[in-house]
Amino acid sequence: MSTKDILEIPYGTKDILPGEARAKRIMEDKIAANFTAWGYDEVATPTFEYLETFSSCVGNVTEESIKFFDRNNRTLILRSDMTTPLARMVATRLKDGDRIKRLSYIANIFRHEETQAGRQCEFGQAGVELMGAVEPEADAEVIALAITSLKKAGLDNFVVSLGHIDFLTGLMEAADLSEDTAEELKKLVLQHDAVGLEKLVDSLTMAVALKKIFKKLLFLHGGEELLKELLTTVQNEKSVSALRNLAAIYELAKAYKVEQYIRFDLSLIRDFDYYTGMVFEVYTAGMGFPICGGGRYDNMMESFGTPSPATGFAMGIDRIMLVLERQNHFSIASDWDVFVAWDKKCSQKAIAKTLALRQEGKTVKLAVEYLTEAEAVKEQKLSACKSLVYVED
Amino acid sequence: MLTNSEYITIALPKGKLFARSVELLSKVGYSAENVVEDSRKLVISNEETKVRFIITKTVDLPTYVEYGAADIGIIGKDVLLEEDKDVYELLDLKFGKCRLMLAVPEQKRREKLTDYAHLRVATKYPHSAETYFKKLGIQTEIIKLNGSIELAPIVGLSELIVDIVETGTTLRENKLSEVDVVYHATARLIANRVSFKLKFDRLNKLVEDLKKVIDEENK
Numbered sequence: 001m002s003t004k005d006i007l008e009i010p011y012g013t014k015d016i017l018p019g020e021a022r023a024k025r026i027m028e029d030k031i032a033a034n035f036t037a038w039g040y041d042e043v044a045t046p047t048f049e050y051l052e053t054f055s056s057c058v059g060n061v062t063e064e065s066i067k068f069f070d071r072n073n074r075t076l077i078l079r080s081d082m083t084t085p086l087a088r089m090v091a092t093r094l095k096d097g098d099r100i101k102r103l104s105y106i107a108n109i110f111r112h113e114e115t116q117a118g119r120q121c122e123f124g125q126a127g128v129e130l131m132g133a134v135e136p137e138a139d140a141e142v143i144a145l146a147i148t149s150l151k152k153a154g155l156d157n158f159v160v161s162l163g164h165i166d167f168l169t170g171l172m173e174a175a176d177l178s179e180d181t182a183e184e185l186k187k188l189v190l191q192h193d194a195v196g197l198e199k200l201v202d203s204l205t206m207a208v209a210l211k212k213i214f215k216k217l218l219f220l221h222g223g224e225e226l227l228k229e230l231l232t233t234v235q236n237e238k239s240v241s242a243l244r245n246l247a248a249i250y251e252l253a254k255a256y257k258v259e260q261y262i263r264f265d266l267s268l269i270r271d272f273d274y275y276t277g278m279v280f281e282v283y284t285a286g287m288g289f290p291i292c293g294g295g296r297y298d299n300m301m302e303s304f305g306t307p308s309p310a311t312g313f314a315m316g317i318d319r320i321m322l323v324l325e326r327q328n329h330f331s332i333a334s335d336w337d338v339f340v341a342w343d344k345k346c347s348q349k350a351i352a353k354t355l356a357l358r359q360e361g362k363t364v365k366l367a368v369e370y371l372t373e374a375e376a377v378k379e380q381k382l383s384a385c386k387s388l389v390y391v392e393d
Numbered sequence: 394m395l396t397n398s399e400y401i402t403i404a405l406p407k408g409k410l411f412a413r414s415v416e417l418l419s420k421v422g423y424s425a426e427n428v429v430e431d432s433r434k435l436v437i438s439n440e441e442t443k444v445r446f447i448i449t450k451t452v453d454l455p456t457y458v459e460y461g462a463a464d465i466g467i468i469g470k471d472v473l474l475e476e477d478k479d480v481y482e483l484l485d486l487k488f489g490k491c492r493l494m495l496a497v498p499e500q501k502r503r504e505k506l507t508d509y510a511h512l513r514v515a516t517k518y519p520h521s522a523e524t525y526f527k528k529l530g531i532q533t534e535i536i537k538l539n540g541s542i543e544l545a546p547i548v549g550l551s552e553l554i555v556d557i558v559e560t561g562t563t564l565r566e567n568k569l570s571e572v573d574v575v576y577h578a579t580a581r582l583i584a585n586r587v588s589f590k591l592k593f594d595r596l597n598k599l600v601e602d603l604k605k606v607i608d609e610e611n612k
Contacts, residue, residue, distance in 0.1 A: 221590065283590050285591060287587060290586075290587070
């Protein structure tokens, strides 16, 4: 191997440098503390699992998954999300006990992605899953938790787009689309291709009112008034109950005092096939991709033999850090309070002094070699310490 | 530079779509002084209407929008299909009509598409060409070129070409015959997915206004 090869790192990975890593840790601690404050128990799962675990749920294993073999030639996968391992864990290890489960995690996820700002092949996620409840109270709780956690992380300027899978499903059922057409339509909605969608809808036969809604679908953004308006125009039961569900979640969000962050977006269906109810994504200026996303997935637990409704979210740690940096809220915290240097033969005394300072809660760097006072001043600056204590006889 | 929330940043493509894009946007109140293709200024702002223009190379435009360096942009559907970026496609602007064609030297024309077995195809659009042939189940060797595609079959670099055609004159002049249309394309209004949510009211109005202008003109 040449030196050049030794120094390379794989595509889509990155080093986190001093300062950055410290700021990341501080931010993660704040988020984790908030999860705990809301009654969520932190868990950890293996970094890699059997492929079958992940492929038991639709849309989970794709070309983006990173796969390899164990020594018995069973296929392993680096976890491509945390929801699946958590569902597996609950089904196998936490079956008994309270029906309502609140779990949280902060972990690295692996996916082959075309690397871009804030989109790496290995990236950090912090998230929660709330299992066992179908009520809008559960959905409102996870949305409010996502919002407060983002605020704790240091963000304030963001928008939560809230939608519901059943709104579109209801429309498609009402239009009586073939399976292929439904797939094509969903794909166009996902890509947000208004031109393609209009063309497709024009080529189909369905009620005029329905056509009109489909063509407007990608522009159905708004506040409470949008829900009211849609309730007067949409007829089918499924879409109507989706709208009512969203209205109920919104009322609860008001009680959490977070409704000002929420906007409805009825075209939001998210990338995963497994969502079954409300879905949401969080956006902020300075980042071209969502920084947080989640929703209700009531069918997934069934694939692990323990049917249970569930709702949750995951937020991208790296993306949030990037946003904070770009919005200038992010100071790289690489400095220390005190540099302790010592005169000849005074190193033991210096150790005692250092311990005392650390006891007071100061961050302290202790010189590892004898320095003159002049050298100590220089070293203090080089090592990013705010003040100097010089220990002598 | 990232887009400031007060401003709408619009990316305009250099080349044949440029003039008409500027004209259309100015009709709906989005204009600035000196928006010209060879502008020395990289960013042209209109402080009053809070609009900013950036002028980019055609193939780079979707990237600017995908990253959110521009909120919206105008670009040909051919470039969108080729670059395959994560951007929202809001409106068909109905100008810049062209088609991506599969063409072959007249004397080598065969009866059916499937009569072309393993072949070499020269194109500026490797991604689109590959998708097209994959769908047909035809194996090909795609040769990416950056211009003068018609030259390739003449000098024996490839048997077929896949290229953008507006009128078909260039093909005829080079004795190439059109075999099949890969797709038709026009100019599209695209948006960054986050900008679309954060600046929805302004962008939604822009789409509505543009729609009116286009419908009026195409009556």
